[in-house]
Amino acid sequence: MSEPRTTVPGPAVAGPAAVTPTSVTGDLPDGLLEAFTGYEDALARNDLAALDAYFAPGESTLRGDATGLLVGHDAISGFRGARSGTLARGIRSLHVRVIDPRHAVIVSVNTPDAGGAGLVTQLWVQGDTDSWRVEVAQVAAPPAAVNPTVWRLVGTPLVPAATDTGPLAGETVAVKDLFDLAGFTVGAGNPAYLGEATPATVTAPAVAALLGAGASVRGVAQTDEFAYSIAGDNEHYGTPPNVRVPGGLPGGSSSGPAAAVALGQASIGLATDTAGSIRVPASYQGLWGLRSTHDAVDRTGLLPLAPTFDTVGWLTRTPAVLRAAAAASLDPARQVALVPTAAPTAAPEDALTNPPARFAVSTALVFAADDDVQAAFVTGLDRLIRAGLLPEPDLVDVGDLAEALRIFRAIQTAEAWRCNGDWVTAHPGALGAAVASRFEIASRTDPAAEAEARVAMAAARARLDAVLDGRILLLPSASSTAPSRHANAATIDATRTATLTMTSLAGIGGYPALSVPLFEVHGKPVGLCLVGPRYSDLALVDVGAELAAGG
Structure with missing residues (x-):
């Protein structure tokens, strides 16, 4: 049959043509x-x-x-x-x-x-x-060859694996657009930056580790500009979809890698986490996400935001792939082993090298989340405890959360400006409004305030180490489920502040943090976050996998 047209856009048009049924x-x-x-x-x-x-x-x-x-x-x-x-x-x-x-x-x-x-x-x-x-x-809808909100570059593959065998053979990687790939440019989520970038000559070690384990690079995935956001939106390239919460924000700044993994277009998202940029998208989209111990993964060839807190990590759909990606990238000699919670107690002679997992909860951190997330977290922990998967956590006082966030932000903003301020100054109007506002605040950082914050951070880290005493801290991965992508700026900023209040402690402590897709609020995912001792990265994945399997 013929194809009658609907009216073209505009107010002054003829009525639609009649459609004859086939x-x-x-x-x-x-x-x-x-x-x-x-x-x-x-x-x-x-x-x-x-x-x-x-x-x-x-x-x-x-x-x-x-x-x-x-x-x-x-x-x-x-x-x-x-x-x-x-x-x-x-x-x-x-x-x-x-x-x-x-x-x-x-x-x-x-x-x-x-x-x-x-x-x-x-x-x-x-x-x-x-x-x-x-x-x-x-x-x-007609399928798009490439969704530009998710991907900047895609290949079949873009970069082949270094070997046909290995623990990651057959896995595909979405690389956040901050890592060097030999022969390709880094865009940092900003077209002006991309336009001036020159191709890298060496692939970043974090990428090379995955290639060496048998994975291939599917493509370069989008990021919030300069990784300076946890919302997941980008005013230049658009907002990636959230397959678990249609119409919801995907979480950022690792928005592209997370969406690629959630959509099944890659099996591993190679990402970064400074203030929650792996944990938040993992929570919003129901993924596994691991922020590694600070400095546990070589950050050479990674565009920095705040080096004191920047870490490399991974997003996956399963704990097995997450563990394999992490194991391929971490130095096993530095990893601390923890006995999974349901395993037999370690023999005394193993106690120092293989200590049993212990857990802690801070009521202040839980209360930083909204009411629905609090309820899901409390109910979920109770279910795990009653199932015998989790011992009763110890209640701990992690200190003044507002002060911890102040310390974190003072150092983060100073370093963000030190790393990127010259480019921002030379390119007025090149940034989206929200990120531009953060850099404007960063430009006014007082060196004396930064120095004071570093002293305060050292004391806060020592206090956290003493309070947690090797325990795994349990908390929600984000303060809310994925906000609507058309929520107003004030709502998004309030959600961001509440979430940073919860996520910044891992940065201050240099701790690894795992988001496990265990909870839901009205059908929307919420992650359970496990913050462990430094270099317990692989142990956290093992404990999280056990909780997920039984919960």
């Missing part, structure tokens, strides 16, 4: 095809009010696509409001299956002007006012 079963109800063509017209004009009216009100309305499922009219409306632009497309075929006089399924194949073909399945319901509305919709 096939119909049952008696075609009055008004159904008119409602369908009206919906397509509203979609072409991005008429949000009309589109809202075409979807059934209430919490039972569903809309699904490749990024996930939206439940309820409000969630669907919010997603649509955050989407930009219009969609001009034709209808190649239209199949109507009438269920009864007030219910019908329409399956349509559309042809977007941008190319390709999409498939839409809708359940239309006639309400009490005789108007037809969509109650259920499943959308299959």
Whole structure:
């Protein structure tokens, strides 16, 4: 059949062309095809009010696509409001299956002007006012070869493995756009920086370790600008999808590697964590994420943000792949072994080299999270304890969290400006608003304040070491589930501050921290964070895997 066009975008256009069904079963109800063509017209004009009216009100309305499922009219409306632009497309075929006089399924194949073909399945319901509305919709858009919000460069592979054998043979890596790859440039999430960059001559050791273990590099994944964010948005390249929370932020700054792993486009995300940039996206997207012990992984060839806190780490869908990636990258001689919680107690002669895992909880850290996350954390720990997977944690006082965050920020901002301030100064207007604001604050750092903060940090680290005394600190990985990507700036900033209050302790202590995808709040993932003694990286993964397997 011919392909009637919906109206082109703009207020002064003719009505939509009538669509002739390719096939119909049952008696075609009055008004159904008119409602369908009206919906397509509203979609072409991005008429949000009309589109809202075409979807059934209430919490039972569903809309699904490749990024996930939206439940309820409000969630669907919010997603649509955050989407930009219009969609001009034709209808190649239209199949109507009438269920009864007030219910019908329409399956349509559309042809977007941008190319390709999409498939839409809708359940239309006639309400009490005789108007037809969509109650259920499943959308299959034409697949994109590369999603530019996730990837900057992709190959098949981009960089081959150094060996066909090894513990990571067959695994694929999404490399955060901060690491050197020989022959390629680093973009740091900013087009102006990318435009001036020169190709690296040597691959960063953190990448080379994975290649040497048999993994290949799938591509270079996007990052928040200069890694100076934990939200996961980027004003230049867009916001990667969150497959677990459609319409939610993906978390950052390792947003691209996390999304690539969650989408199944890579099995390992090679990332960085300064203030939570692995733990937060892992929590928001239901992934495994490990921030390594500070200085445990060589940071040569990594664009720095704040070297006192910068660490290398990994995001994966399974603990086995995470452990293999970490083991390929860490010096085994420096690792501290911990007995998994359900294993037999170590023999006395092994006590110093193989101590049993002990756990701690800080009520102040838990209360830094929102009420829903607090409830999920408390309920989840209780479940693990009752299952015999976790001993009753000790309650500990980790000190003044506001003071710890002040110390962290004083040093982070000073180093961020020292590392990147010259470039920022030379490129006014090149940064997105949120990151530009952080660098503007960093530009006013007082050297005396930085020096004082370093003294205070040394004391805070010593206190944390004494209080934790080798225990694994348990806390939520983030202060909330993934915020909506169209939340206002004040909400995002408040969430950021609350989360940094929780995540900055690992930076101050130089500790490894693991996010385990164990908890949920209303179907949205929340990670359980395990902060362990320095160089207990692999032990944390083993303990986390045991908790996940039993929980």
